[in-house]
Amino acid sequence: MTKNGKSLDKITFNRLCRLYVLALSTIAFSVIMSQVLIKNHLNIQESDSTVINIAGRQRMLSQKLTKEIVSLSRESSLENRILLKDKIKNTLQLWELSHYALQKGNDSLGLPSNNSEVVIGKFKELNISFNSIHLASKAIIKKLETKPDLTLDLFIDDLDNVKKHEGDFLMIMDQIVNQYNLEADERVSWLRRLEEWLMVLTLLILLAEFLFIFLPTAKIVRNSIEKLLLAEKEAKKMAFDADQLSIAKEVSIKELRALSHAMDETLLFARILPNGTIAHIGNKFSRLFKSTNFTATKNLSQVLSIHENEQNVIDELISKHKKTGWQGEVKATVKGGDSIWLEMAIIPFNLTKDKSEILIIASEITSRKAAQLEIERLTKKSFEEEMSQQKIISSKIIENQEKEQNRIAKDVHDGIGQMLTGLKYNLESIDISDIEKTTSKIEHLKELTTNIIKGVRTATFNLTPPELSDHGIVPAISKLSKELGKLTGKNIVFLNKTDFNQRLESLAEINIYRITQEAINNSIKYADSTHILVSLSHSENILSIVIDDNGKGFDPSKVKHVKSGDGGMGLTFMRERIKYINGRLFLNSELGKGTRVTLNIPLK
Secondary structure (H helix, E strand, O other): OOOOOOOHHHHHHHHHHHHHHHHHHHHHHHHHHHHHHHHHHHHHOOHHHHHHHHHHHHHHHHHHHHHHHHHHHHOOOHHHHHHHHHHHHHHHHHHHHHHHHHHHOEOOOOEOOOOOHHHHHHHHHHHHHHHHHHHHHHHHHHHHHHOOOOOHHHOHHHHHHHHHHHHHHHHHHHHHHHHHHHHHHHHHHHHHHHHHHHHHHHHHHHHHHHHHHHOOHHHHHHHHHHHHHHHHHHHHHHHHHHHHHHHHHHHHHHHHHHHHHHHHHHOEEEEEOOOOEEEEEOHHHHHHOOOOOOOOOOEHHHHHOOOHHHHHHHHHHHHHHOOOOEEEEEEEEOOOOOEEEEEEEEEEEEOOOOOEEEEEEEEEOHHHHHHHHHHHHHHHHHHHHHHHHHHHHHHHHHHHHHHHHHHHHHHHHHHHHHHHHHHHHHHHOOOOOOHHHHHHHHHHHHHHHHHHHHHHHHHHHOOOOHHHHHHOHHHHHHHHHHHHHHHHOOEEEEEEOOOOOOOOOHHHHHHHHHHHHHHHHHHHHHOOOOEEEEEEEEOOOEEEEEEEEOOOOOOHHHHOOOOOOOOHHHHHHHHHHHHHOOOEEEEEEOOOOOEEEEEEEEOO
Protein backbone atom coordinates (compact mmCIF):
# COMPACT_ATOMS: atom_id res chain seq x y z
CA MET A 1 0.00 0.00 0.00
CA THR A 2 1.10 3.59 -0.64
CA LYS A 3 0.52 6.66 1.50
CA ASN A 4 -2.70 7.54 -0.28
CA GLY A 5 -4.09 4.05 0.29
CA LYS A 6 -3.78 2.70 -3.23
CA SER A 7 -2.04 -0.58 -3.94
CA LEU A 8 1.20 -0.59 -5.91
CA ASP A 9 -0.14 -2.87 -8.65
CA LYS A 10 -3.16 -0.62 -9.24
CA ILE A 11 -0.97 2.44 -9.52
CA THR A 12 1.26 0.60 -11.95
CA PHE A 13 -1.72 -0.57 -13.98
CA ASN A 14 -3.14 2.97 -14.25
CA ARG A 15 0.22 4.30 -15.26
CA LEU A 16 0.62 1.66 -17.98
CA CYS A 17 -2.87 2.46 -19.28
CA ARG A 18 -1.90 6.09 -19.70
CA LEU A 19 1.30 5.08 -21.47
CA TYR A 20 -0.49 2.77 -23.87
CA VAL A 21 -3.13 5.40 -24.65
CA LEU A 22 -0.28 7.75 -25.44
CA ALA A 23 1.36 5.04 -27.59
CA LEU A 24 -1.85 4.48 -29.52
CA SER A 25 -2.27 8.21 -30.04
CA THR A 26 1.29 8.43 -31.27
CA ILE A 27 0.74 5.61 -33.75
CA ALA A 28 -2.45 7.24 -35.03
CA PHE A 29 -0.60 10.51 -35.40
CA SER A 30 2.23 8.74 -37.27
CA VAL A 31 -0.30 7.26 -39.70
CA ILE A 32 -1.73 10.70 -40.45
CA MET A 33 1.71 12.26 -40.79
CA SER A 34 2.95 9.45 -43.07
CA GLN A 35 -0.05 10.05 -45.35
CA VAL A 36 0.63 13.78 -45.43
CA LEU A 37 4.32 13.26 -46.13
CA ILE A 38 3.67 10.74 -48.87
CA LYS A 39 1.12 13.00 -50.57
CA ASN A 40 3.52 15.93 -50.36
CA HIS A 41 6.21 13.77 -51.92
CA LEU A 42 3.83 12.76 -54.73
CA ASN A 43 3.18 16.45 -55.35
CA ILE A 44 6.91 16.96 -55.68
CA GLN A 45 6.96 14.26 -58.35
CA GLU A 46 4.74 16.45 -60.51
CA SER A 47 7.95 18.03 -61.78
CA ASP A 48 8.66 14.69 -63.50
CA SER A 49 6.08 15.51 -66.18
CA THR A 50 7.80 18.83 -66.90
CA VAL A 51 11.18 17.08 -67.17
CA ILE A 52 9.78 14.43 -69.53
CA ASN A 53 8.00 17.03 -71.68
CA ILE A 54 11.09 19.19 -72.07
CA ALA A 55 13.29 16.13 -72.69
CA GLY A 56 10.86 14.99 -75.37
CA ARG A 57 10.83 18.47 -76.85
CA GLN A 58 14.62 18.27 -77.22
CA ARG A 59 14.18 15.57 -79.87
CA MET A 60 11.78 17.81 -81.82
CA LEU A 61 14.09 20.84 -81.49
CA SER A 62 17.05 18.77 -82.74
CA GLN A 63 15.07 17.65 -85.80
CA LYS A 64 13.77 21.18 -86.36
CA LEU A 65 17.30 22.61 -86.14
CA THR A 66 18.63 20.06 -88.65
CA LYS A 67 15.68 20.64 -91.00
CA GLU A 68 16.19 24.42 -90.92
CA ILE A 69 19.94 24.06 -91.57
CA VAL A 70 19.31 21.67 -94.48
CA SER A 71 16.66 24.09 -95.85
CA LEU A 72 19.22 26.85 -95.60
CA SER A 73 21.58 24.88 -97.88
CA ARG A 74 18.90 24.80 -100.57
CA GLU A 75 17.77 28.44 -100.24
CA SER A 76 19.20 30.87 -102.81
CA SER A 77 17.13 33.94 -101.86
CA LEU A 78 19.11 36.31 -99.60
CA GLU A 79 15.98 37.48 -97.76
CA ASN A 80 14.84 33.91 -97.09
CA ARG A 81 18.33 32.97 -95.96
CA ILE A 82 18.30 35.73 -93.34
CA LEU A 83 14.88 34.60 -92.11
CA LEU A 84 16.09 30.97 -91.91
CA LYS A 85 19.25 32.09 -90.12
CA ASP A 86 17.12 33.87 -87.46
CA LYS A 87 14.91 30.77 -87.08
CA ILE A 88 18.03 28.60 -86.64
CA LYS A 89 19.37 31.02 -84.05
CA ASN A 90 16.11 31.01 -82.04
CA THR A 91 15.80 27.22 -82.27
CA LEU A 92 19.44 26.79 -81.17
CA GLN A 93 18.96 29.09 -78.15
CA LEU A 94 15.87 27.20 -76.95
CA TRP A 95 17.59 23.84 -77.62
CA GLU A 96 20.71 24.91 -75.72
CA LEU A 97 18.72 26.35 -72.76
CA SER A 98 16.65 23.16 -72.40
CA HIS A 99 19.75 20.92 -72.74
CA TYR A 100 21.62 22.57 -69.85
CA ALA A 101 18.47 23.03 -67.79
CA LEU A 102 17.77 19.28 -67.92
CA GLN A 103 21.24 18.60 -66.47
CA LYS A 104 21.68 21.47 -63.98
CA GLY A 105 18.09 22.47 -63.23
CA ASN A 106 16.22 25.68 -64.02
CA ASP A 107 13.65 27.42 -61.79
CA SER A 108 11.99 29.31 -64.64
CA LEU A 109 11.40 26.07 -66.55
CA GLY A 110 10.43 24.18 -63.40
CA LEU A 111 13.31 21.72 -63.75
CA PRO A 112 15.06 20.27 -60.66
CA SER A 113 18.72 19.27 -60.62
CA ASN A 114 18.29 15.76 -59.25
CA ASN A 115 19.18 13.49 -62.17
CA SER A 116 20.05 9.88 -61.40
CA GLU A 117 23.47 8.39 -62.10
CA VAL A 118 22.04 6.59 -65.14
CA VAL A 119 20.67 9.84 -66.62
CA ILE A 120 23.90 11.72 -65.83
CA GLY A 121 25.85 8.99 -67.65
CA LYS A 122 23.48 9.25 -70.63
CA PHE A 123 23.91 13.04 -70.72
CA LYS A 124 27.71 12.64 -70.70
CA GLU A 125 27.36 10.38 -73.73
CA LEU A 126 24.82 12.79 -75.31
CA ASN A 127 27.06 15.84 -74.82
CA ILE A 128 29.45 14.53 -77.49
CA SER A 129 26.77 14.77 -80.21
CA PHE A 130 25.24 17.93 -78.69
CA ASN A 131 28.58 19.79 -78.66
CA SER A 132 29.31 18.80 -82.27
CA ILE A 133 25.87 19.96 -83.50
CA HIS A 134 26.01 23.07 -81.27
CA LEU A 135 29.43 24.17 -82.51
CA ALA A 136 28.57 23.46 -86.16
CA SER A 137 25.25 25.39 -85.90
CA LYS A 138 26.92 28.38 -84.25
CA ALA A 139 29.60 28.35 -86.94
CA ILE A 140 26.92 28.45 -89.68
CA ILE A 141 25.08 31.33 -87.92
CA LYS A 142 28.31 33.28 -87.48
CA LYS A 143 29.28 32.83 -91.13
CA LEU A 144 25.84 33.91 -92.34
CA GLU A 145 25.79 36.95 -90.03
CA THR A 146 29.15 37.97 -91.44
CA LYS A 147 28.20 37.29 -95.05
CA PRO A 148 24.60 36.19 -95.75
CA ASP A 149 25.23 35.37 -99.42
CA LEU A 150 27.85 32.70 -98.72
CA THR A 151 27.93 29.76 -101.09
CA LEU A 152 27.08 26.26 -99.84
CA ASP A 153 30.70 25.10 -100.13
CA LEU A 154 31.75 27.46 -97.32
CA PHE A 155 29.59 25.80 -94.68
CA ILE A 156 29.07 22.33 -96.17
CA ASP A 157 31.41 20.79 -93.54
CA ASP A 158 29.35 22.28 -90.71
CA LEU A 159 26.15 21.09 -92.39
CA ASP A 160 27.52 17.56 -92.76
CA ASN A 161 28.63 17.61 -89.10
CA VAL A 162 25.07 18.51 -87.98
CA LYS A 163 23.55 15.72 -90.08
CA LYS A 164 26.21 13.24 -88.98
CA HIS A 165 25.51 13.65 -85.23
CA GLU A 166 21.74 14.16 -85.37
CA GLY A 167 21.01 10.42 -85.39
CA ASP A 168 23.19 9.74 -82.33
CA PHE A 169 21.61 12.70 -80.50
CA LEU A 170 18.06 11.51 -81.20
CA MET A 171 18.85 7.91 -80.19
CA ILE A 172 20.48 8.87 -76.84
CA MET A 173 17.84 11.56 -76.16
CA ASP A 174 15.16 8.90 -76.66
CA GLN A 175 16.94 6.68 -74.13
CA ILE A 176 17.02 9.61 -71.65
CA VAL A 177 13.28 10.27 -72.09
CA ASN A 178 12.58 6.57 -71.55
CA GLN A 179 14.79 6.59 -68.43
CA TYR A 180 12.94 9.65 -67.06
CA ASN A 181 9.64 7.83 -67.63
CA LEU A 182 10.94 4.69 -65.96
CA GLU A 183 12.30 6.53 -62.92
CA ALA A 184 9.08 8.55 -62.51
CA ASP A 185 7.01 5.36 -62.64
CA GLU A 186 9.30 3.65 -60.15
CA ARG A 187 9.08 6.56 -57.68
CA VAL A 188 5.30 6.72 -57.84
CA SER A 189 4.97 2.94 -57.53
CA TRP A 190 7.37 2.90 -54.59
CA LEU A 191 5.49 5.63 -52.78
CA ARG A 192 2.18 3.89 -53.30
CA ARG A 193 3.54 0.62 -51.96
CA LEU A 194 5.07 2.45 -48.99
CA GLU A 195 1.74 4.09 -48.21
CA GLU A 196 -0.03 0.74 -48.24
CA TRP A 197 2.60 -0.96 -46.10
CA LEU A 198 2.59 1.87 -43.55
CA MET A 199 -1.15 1.66 -43.22
CA VAL A 200 -1.12 -2.12 -42.83
CA LEU A 201 1.77 -2.01 -40.36
CA THR A 202 0.08 0.62 -38.20
CA LEU A 203 -3.18 -1.30 -38.06
CA LEU A 204 -1.32 -4.48 -37.14
CA ILE A 205 0.48 -2.67 -34.33
CA LEU A 206 -2.79 -1.32 -32.99
CA LEU A 207 -4.37 -4.76 -33.09
CA ALA A 208 -1.35 -6.39 -31.46
CA GLU A 209 -1.28 -3.86 -28.61
CA PHE A 210 -4.94 -4.42 -27.95
CA LEU A 211 -4.70 -8.22 -27.93
CA PHE A 212 -1.32 -8.75 -26.31
CA ILE A 213 -0.76 -5.72 -24.08
CA PHE A 214 -3.94 -4.22 -22.66
CA LEU A 215 -5.76 -7.44 -21.78
CA PRO A 216 -2.92 -9.29 -20.04
CA THR A 217 -1.46 -6.13 -18.41
CA ALA A 218 -3.15 -6.61 -15.02
CA LYS A 219 -1.82 -10.12 -14.60
CA ILE A 220 1.68 -9.16 -15.74
CA VAL A 221 1.90 -6.21 -13.36
CA ARG A 222 0.94 -8.34 -10.36
CA ASN A 223 3.56 -10.90 -11.30
CA SER A 224 6.10 -8.12 -11.71
CA ILE A 225 5.57 -6.93 -8.12
CA GLU A 226 6.36 -10.40 -6.85
CA LYS A 227 9.45 -10.51 -8.99
CA LEU A 228 10.60 -7.15 -7.63
CA LEU A 229 10.51 -8.52 -4.09
CA LEU A 230 12.58 -11.46 -5.22
CA ALA A 231 14.95 -9.10 -7.03
CA GLU A 232 15.65 -7.26 -3.79
CA LYS A 233 17.17 -10.38 -2.34
CA GLU A 234 19.22 -10.92 -5.45
CA ALA A 235 20.43 -7.31 -5.33
CA LYS A 236 21.97 -7.87 -1.93
CA LYS A 237 23.80 -10.86 -3.28
CA MET A 238 24.99 -8.81 -6.28
CA ALA A 239 26.40 -6.16 -3.92
CA PHE A 240 28.57 -8.81 -2.33
CA ASP A 241 29.66 -9.99 -5.79
CA ALA A 242 30.52 -6.37 -6.70
CA ASP A 243 33.02 -6.24 -3.86
CA GLN A 244 34.67 -9.32 -5.25
CA LEU A 245 34.74 -7.75 -8.71
CA SER A 246 36.43 -4.66 -7.33
CA ILE A 247 39.27 -6.79 -6.01
CA ALA A 248 39.54 -8.50 -9.42
CA LYS A 249 39.58 -5.03 -11.06
CA GLU A 250 42.66 -4.01 -9.11
CA VAL A 251 44.42 -7.14 -10.29
CA SER A 252 43.39 -6.40 -13.89
CA ILE A 253 44.71 -2.84 -13.66
CA LYS A 254 48.12 -4.15 -12.68
CA GLU A 255 48.05 -6.56 -15.61
CA LEU A 256 47.01 -3.78 -17.98
CA ARG A 257 49.92 -1.65 -16.84
CA ALA A 258 52.28 -4.50 -17.62
CA LEU A 259 50.62 -4.94 -21.00
CA SER A 260 50.88 -1.20 -21.72
CA HIS A 261 54.60 -1.29 -21.00
CA ALA A 262 55.01 -4.21 -23.38
CA MET A 263 53.04 -2.34 -26.10
CA ASP A 264 55.21 0.75 -25.65
CA GLU A 265 58.31 -1.27 -26.40
CA THR A 266 57.01 -3.51 -29.20
CA LEU A 267 54.24 -1.59 -31.07
CA LEU A 268 53.77 1.84 -32.62
CA PHE A 269 51.32 2.73 -29.87
CA ALA A 270 49.91 6.02 -28.58
CA ARG A 271 47.01 7.41 -26.59
CA ILE A 272 45.53 10.78 -27.55
CA LEU A 273 42.68 12.96 -26.40
CA PRO A 274 39.64 13.58 -28.64
CA ASN A 275 41.10 16.96 -29.69
CA GLY A 276 44.25 15.21 -31.04
CA THR A 277 46.72 16.14 -28.30
CA ILE A 278 49.03 13.41 -27.01
CA ALA A 279 48.26 11.72 -23.68
CA HIS A 280 50.92 9.02 -24.02
CA ILE A 281 53.18 7.78 -26.80
CA GLY A 282 55.19 4.55 -26.94
CA ASN A 283 58.97 4.29 -27.05
CA LYS A 284 58.98 2.66 -30.48
CA PHE A 285 56.92 5.57 -31.87
CA SER A 286 59.47 7.97 -30.38
CA ARG A 287 62.45 6.19 -31.93
CA LEU A 288 60.82 5.91 -35.40
CA PHE A 289 59.97 9.61 -35.60
CA LYS A 290 63.20 10.76 -33.91
CA SER A 291 61.52 12.80 -31.20
CA THR A 292 61.32 12.69 -27.42
CA ASN A 293 59.86 16.14 -26.69
CA PHE A 294 56.14 15.37 -26.27
CA THR A 295 54.34 18.12 -24.44
CA ALA A 296 50.74 17.89 -23.27
CA THR A 297 49.71 20.47 -25.90
CA LYS A 298 51.40 18.84 -28.91
CA ASN A 299 49.18 17.11 -31.48
CA LEU A 300 49.90 13.62 -32.81
CA SER A 301 49.87 14.98 -36.38
CA GLN A 302 52.83 17.24 -35.52
CA VAL A 303 54.81 14.18 -34.44
CA LEU A 304 53.91 12.09 -37.48
CA SER A 305 54.74 14.68 -40.15
CA ILE A 306 56.66 17.89 -40.72
CA HIS A 307 54.40 18.85 -43.68
CA GLU A 308 51.29 20.92 -42.99
CA ASN A 309 49.11 19.20 -45.61
CA GLU A 310 49.86 15.74 -44.15
CA GLN A 311 49.17 17.08 -40.64
CA ASN A 312 45.77 18.37 -41.81
CA VAL A 313 44.88 14.95 -43.23
CA ILE A 314 45.76 13.20 -39.95
CA ASP A 315 43.86 15.77 -37.87
CA GLU A 316 40.81 15.36 -40.08
CA LEU A 317 40.93 11.56 -39.75
CA ILE A 318 41.08 11.77 -35.97
CA SER A 319 38.28 14.36 -35.79
CA LYS A 320 36.01 12.40 -38.12
CA HIS A 321 36.52 8.93 -36.61
CA LYS A 322 37.16 9.67 -32.92
CA LYS A 323 33.78 8.11 -32.01
CA THR A 324 33.42 5.38 -34.63
CA GLY A 325 36.99 4.15 -35.11
CA TRP A 326 38.96 3.74 -38.34
CA GLN A 327 41.62 1.57 -39.95
CA GLY A 328 43.65 2.41 -43.04
CA GLU A 329 46.89 3.74 -44.52
CA VAL A 330 48.47 7.10 -43.63
CA LYS A 331 51.47 8.87 -45.12
CA ALA A 332 53.90 10.47 -42.65
CA THR A 333 57.21 12.34 -42.93
CA VAL A 334 59.94 12.16 -40.28
CA LYS A 335 62.48 14.82 -39.51
CA GLY A 336 64.95 14.92 -42.37
CA GLY A 337 62.23 14.57 -45.02
CA ASP A 338 61.99 10.77 -45.31
CA SER A 339 58.47 9.54 -46.15
CA ILE A 340 56.95 6.70 -44.12
CA TRP A 341 53.69 4.80 -44.75
CA LEU A 342 51.79 3.54 -41.70
CA GLU A 343 48.90 1.08 -41.47
CA MET A 344 47.08 2.77 -38.61
CA ALA A 345 44.03 1.97 -36.48
CA ILE A 346 42.03 4.59 -34.53
CA ILE A 347 40.23 2.95 -31.58
CA PRO A 348 37.99 5.04 -29.27
CA PHE A 349 37.54 3.94 -25.64
CA ASN A 350 36.01 5.44 -22.49
CA LEU A 351 38.11 5.70 -19.36
CA THR A 352 35.07 6.79 -17.35
CA LYS A 353 31.55 7.92 -18.11
CA ASP A 354 32.71 11.49 -18.74
CA LYS A 355 36.23 10.94 -20.00
CA SER A 356 37.32 9.31 -23.25
CA GLU A 357 40.56 8.76 -25.12
CA ILE A 358 41.66 7.37 -28.48
CA LEU A 359 44.11 4.52 -28.98
CA ILE A 360 46.47 4.76 -31.97
CA ILE A 361 48.05 1.45 -33.05
CA ALA A 362 50.16 1.41 -36.21
CA SER A 363 52.71 -0.62 -38.14
CA GLU A 364 55.22 0.57 -40.75
CA ILE A 365 54.43 -0.55 -44.35
CA THR A 366 56.72 1.76 -46.34
CA SER A 367 58.31 -0.98 -48.47
CA ARG A 368 54.99 -2.70 -49.15
CA LYS A 369 53.33 0.59 -50.13
CA ALA A 370 56.11 1.49 -52.55
CA ALA A 371 55.67 -1.86 -54.31
CA GLN A 372 51.89 -1.44 -54.35
CA LEU A 373 52.09 2.07 -55.90
CA GLU A 374 54.43 0.81 -58.61
CA ILE A 375 52.06 -2.07 -59.45
CA GLU A 376 49.09 0.35 -59.61
CA ARG A 377 51.03 2.70 -61.91
CA LEU A 378 51.96 -0.09 -64.32
CA THR A 379 48.43 -1.52 -64.26
CA LYS A 380 46.84 1.88 -64.95
CA LYS A 381 49.21 2.56 -67.86
CA SER A 382 48.45 -0.82 -69.45
CA PHE A 383 44.70 -0.37 -68.94
CA GLU A 384 44.68 3.12 -70.49
CA GLU A 385 46.58 1.91 -73.56
CA GLU A 386 44.20 -1.03 -74.00
CA MET A 387 41.10 1.17 -73.60
CA SER A 388 42.40 3.70 -76.12
CA GLN A 389 42.95 0.98 -78.71
CA GLN A 390 39.55 -0.54 -77.98
CA LYS A 391 37.80 2.82 -78.47
CA ILE A 392 39.40 3.24 -81.92
CA ILE A 393 38.34 -0.27 -82.99
CA SER A 394 34.81 0.16 -81.63
CA SER A 395 34.30 3.51 -83.37
CA LYS A 396 35.30 2.03 -86.73
CA ILE A 397 32.99 -0.96 -86.30
CA ILE A 398 30.02 1.22 -85.31
CA GLU A 399 30.69 3.65 -88.14
CA ASN A 400 30.70 0.89 -90.77
CA GLN A 401 27.60 -0.78 -89.30
CA GLU A 402 25.65 2.48 -89.34
CA LYS A 403 26.56 3.19 -92.97
CA GLU A 404 25.61 -0.35 -94.03
CA GLN A 405 22.26 -0.15 -92.26
CA ASN A 406 21.54 3.22 -93.89
CA ARG A 407 22.30 1.80 -97.33
CA ILE A 408 20.01 -1.24 -96.84
CA ALA A 409 17.24 1.00 -95.47
CA LYS A 410 17.54 3.28 -98.52
CA ASP A 411 17.33 0.28 -100.89
CA VAL A 412 14.20 -0.99 -99.17
CA HIS A 413 12.59 2.45 -98.97
CA ASP A 414 13.36 3.61 -102.54
CA GLY A 415 12.67 0.29 -104.23
CA ILE A 416 10.52 -2.21 -102.39
CA GLY A 417 8.69 0.44 -100.33
CA GLN A 418 7.53 2.39 -103.38
CA MET A 419 6.46 -0.77 -105.22
CA LEU A 420 4.48 -1.96 -102.19
CA THR A 421 2.77 1.43 -102.01
CA GLY A 422 1.86 1.12 -105.70
CA LEU A 423 0.57 -2.41 -105.08
CA LYS A 424 -1.62 -1.14 -102.20
CA TYR A 425 -3.15 1.66 -104.27
CA ASN A 426 -3.84 -0.70 -107.19
CA LEU A 427 -5.54 -3.21 -104.89
CA GLU A 428 -7.68 -0.49 -103.37
CA SER A 429 -8.76 0.79 -106.80
CA ILE A 430 -10.08 -2.61 -108.05
CA ASP A 431 -13.81 -2.51 -108.80
CA ILE A 432 -15.00 -6.13 -109.00
CA SER A 433 -18.17 -5.01 -110.82
CA ASP A 434 -16.06 -4.00 -113.83
CA ILE A 435 -14.69 -7.39 -114.98
CA GLU A 436 -12.66 -6.03 -117.88
CA LYS A 437 -10.80 -3.41 -115.87
CA THR A 438 -10.38 -5.84 -112.97
CA THR A 439 -8.72 -8.39 -115.29
CA SER A 440 -6.37 -5.72 -116.64
CA LYS A 441 -5.45 -4.54 -113.15
CA ILE A 442 -4.83 -8.11 -111.95
CA GLU A 443 -2.36 -8.60 -114.82
CA HIS A 444 -0.67 -5.35 -113.79
CA LEU A 445 -0.61 -6.50 -110.15
CA LYS A 446 1.04 -9.77 -111.17
CA GLU A 447 3.79 -7.83 -112.94
CA LEU A 448 4.16 -5.48 -109.96
CA THR A 449 4.33 -8.45 -107.55
CA THR A 450 7.06 -10.02 -109.72
CA ASN A 451 9.04 -6.77 -109.50
CA ILE A 452 8.62 -6.69 -105.72
CA ILE A 453 9.91 -10.28 -105.44
CA LYS A 454 12.91 -9.30 -107.56
CA GLY A 455 13.48 -6.25 -105.37
CA VAL A 456 13.37 -8.37 -102.20
CA ARG A 457 15.82 -10.85 -103.67
CA THR A 458 18.09 -8.00 -104.76
CA ALA A 459 18.05 -6.40 -101.29
CA THR A 460 18.72 -9.81 -99.72
CA PHE A 461 21.59 -10.49 -102.04
CA ASN A 462 23.07 -7.09 -101.24
CA LEU A 463 24.05 -8.46 -97.82
CA THR A 464 27.62 -9.72 -97.55
CA PRO A 465 27.93 -13.01 -99.53
CA PRO A 466 29.82 -15.99 -98.10
CA GLU A 467 32.14 -15.97 -101.15
CA LEU A 468 33.69 -12.72 -99.90
CA SER A 469 34.91 -14.12 -96.58
CA ASP A 470 35.64 -17.64 -97.91
CA HIS A 471 37.33 -16.97 -101.29
CA GLY A 472 38.03 -13.26 -101.62
CA ILE A 473 37.04 -10.25 -103.69
CA VAL A 474 37.23 -11.79 -107.20
CA PRO A 475 34.76 -14.71 -106.65
CA ALA A 476 32.47 -12.35 -104.69
CA ILE A 477 32.25 -9.74 -107.48
CA SER A 478 31.83 -12.51 -110.07
CA LYS A 479 28.92 -13.97 -108.10
CA LEU A 480 27.47 -10.47 -107.59
CA SER A 481 27.47 -9.80 -111.34
CA LYS A 482 25.82 -13.11 -112.21
CA GLU A 483 23.12 -12.92 -109.52
CA LEU A 484 22.19 -9.30 -110.22
CA GLY A 485 22.00 -10.14 -113.91
CA LYS A 486 19.55 -12.95 -113.18
CA LEU A 487 17.49 -10.88 -110.75
CA THR A 488 17.22 -7.73 -112.89
CA GLY A 489 17.38 -9.08 -116.44
CA LYS A 490 20.36 -6.82 -117.20
CA ASN A 491 23.38 -8.05 -119.17
CA ILE A 492 26.06 -7.79 -116.47
CA VAL A 493 29.51 -9.15 -117.38
CA PHE A 494 32.55 -9.56 -115.11
CA LEU A 495 36.03 -9.71 -116.65
CA ASN A 496 39.26 -10.46 -114.74
CA LYS A 497 41.79 -9.10 -117.23
CA THR A 498 44.97 -9.98 -115.30
CA ASP A 499 43.79 -13.13 -113.49
CA PHE A 500 44.02 -11.40 -110.11
CA ASN A 501 43.55 -13.91 -107.25
CA GLN A 502 45.20 -12.35 -104.17
CA ARG A 503 43.49 -12.05 -100.78
CA LEU A 504 43.39 -8.63 -99.11
CA GLU A 505 42.62 -7.55 -95.57
CA SER A 506 39.01 -8.34 -94.63
CA LEU A 507 38.02 -4.67 -94.20
CA ALA A 508 39.58 -3.77 -97.54
CA GLU A 509 37.70 -6.61 -99.30
CA ILE A 510 34.39 -5.60 -97.69
CA ASN A 511 34.78 -1.97 -98.73
CA ILE A 512 35.83 -2.84 -102.32
CA TYR A 513 32.82 -5.17 -102.60
CA ARG A 514 30.40 -2.54 -101.26
CA ILE A 515 31.69 0.19 -103.57
CA THR A 516 31.41 -2.11 -106.60
CA GLN A 517 27.95 -3.23 -105.47
CA GLU A 518 26.82 0.40 -105.10
CA ALA A 519 28.14 1.33 -108.56
CA ILE A 520 26.31 -1.63 -110.21
CA ASN A 521 23.09 -0.89 -108.29
CA ASN A 522 23.23 2.77 -109.41
CA SER A 523 23.59 1.64 -113.03
CA ILE A 524 20.59 -0.68 -112.62
CA LYS A 525 18.32 1.76 -110.76
CA TYR A 526 19.08 5.18 -112.21
CA ALA A 527 20.93 4.82 -115.54
CA ASP A 528 18.31 2.85 -117.57
CA SER A 529 21.21 0.73 -118.84
CA THR A 530 20.94 -2.66 -120.56
CA HIS A 531 24.64 -3.67 -120.45
CA ILE A 532 27.05 -3.34 -117.53
CA LEU A 533 30.73 -4.38 -117.73
CA VAL A 534 32.78 -4.92 -114.54
CA SER A 535 36.47 -5.27 -115.40
CA LEU A 536 39.33 -5.95 -112.95
CA SER A 537 43.08 -5.55 -113.52
CA HIS A 538 46.15 -5.09 -111.38
CA SER A 539 49.79 -4.15 -111.37
CA GLU A 540 52.43 -4.65 -108.68
CA ASN A 541 51.08 -1.84 -106.51
CA ILE A 542 47.54 -1.05 -107.71
CA LEU A 543 44.29 -2.99 -108.05
CA SER A 544 41.91 -1.33 -110.52
CA ILE A 545 38.18 -2.04 -110.91
CA VAL A 546 36.15 -0.32 -113.65
CA ILE A 547 32.32 -0.38 -113.91
CA ASP A 548 30.95 0.74 -117.31
CA ASP A 549 27.31 1.02 -118.37
CA ASN A 550 25.50 2.14 -121.53
CA GLY A 551 22.84 4.12 -119.65
CA LYS A 552 21.56 7.66 -120.01
CA GLY A 553 24.50 9.22 -118.13
CA PHE A 554 24.49 12.49 -116.17
CA ASP A 555 26.47 15.65 -115.46
CA PRO A 556 29.07 14.75 -112.75
CA SER A 557 29.51 18.41 -111.75
CA LYS A 558 25.92 18.45 -110.43
CA VAL A 559 26.11 15.26 -108.36
CA LYS A 560 27.93 16.90 -105.42
CA HIS A 561 24.95 19.23 -104.93
CA VAL A 562 22.40 16.38 -104.81
CA LYS A 563 21.54 15.14 -101.31
CA SER A 564 18.88 12.54 -102.11
CA GLY A 565 17.90 10.43 -105.08
CA ASP A 566 19.72 9.82 -108.38
CA GLY A 567 22.77 8.38 -106.74
CA GLY A 568 23.82 11.49 -104.78
CA MET A 569 24.09 9.71 -101.42
CA GLY A 570 25.44 6.62 -103.17
CA LEU A 571 28.41 8.62 -104.45
CA THR A 572 29.04 9.95 -100.93
CA PHE A 573 28.90 6.36 -99.65
CA MET A 574 31.47 5.20 -102.24
CA ARG A 575 33.83 8.11 -101.57
CA GLU A 576 33.79 7.52 -97.81
CA ARG A 577 34.56 3.82 -98.25
CA ILE A 578 37.37 4.37 -100.77
CA LYS A 579 38.91 6.95 -98.44
CA TYR A 580 38.79 4.43 -95.58
CA ILE A 581 41.05 1.99 -97.51
CA ASN A 582 43.36 4.76 -98.83
CA GLY A 583 42.15 4.33 -102.41
CA ARG A 584 40.93 6.72 -105.12
CA LEU A 585 37.62 6.92 -107.01
CA PHE A 586 37.07 8.50 -110.44
CA LEU A 587 33.65 9.23 -111.96
CA ASN A 588 33.23 9.91 -115.69
CA SER A 589 29.84 10.35 -117.34
CA GLU A 590 28.21 12.17 -120.23
CA LEU A 591 24.53 12.61 -120.96
CA GLY A 592 23.35 9.94 -123.38
CA LYS A 593 26.71 8.13 -123.44
CA GLY A 594 26.79 6.12 -120.23
CA THR A 595 28.88 6.21 -117.06
CA ARG A 596 32.29 4.87 -115.93
CA VAL A 597 33.30 4.41 -112.30
CA THR A 598 36.98 3.61 -111.65
CA LEU A 599 38.43 2.36 -108.36
CA ASN A 600 42.19 2.32 -107.68
CA ILE A 601 43.23 0.50 -104.50
CA PRO A 602 46.84 0.25 -103.24
CA LEU A 603 48.08 -3.32 -102.77
CA LYS A 604 51.04 -2.38 -100.54
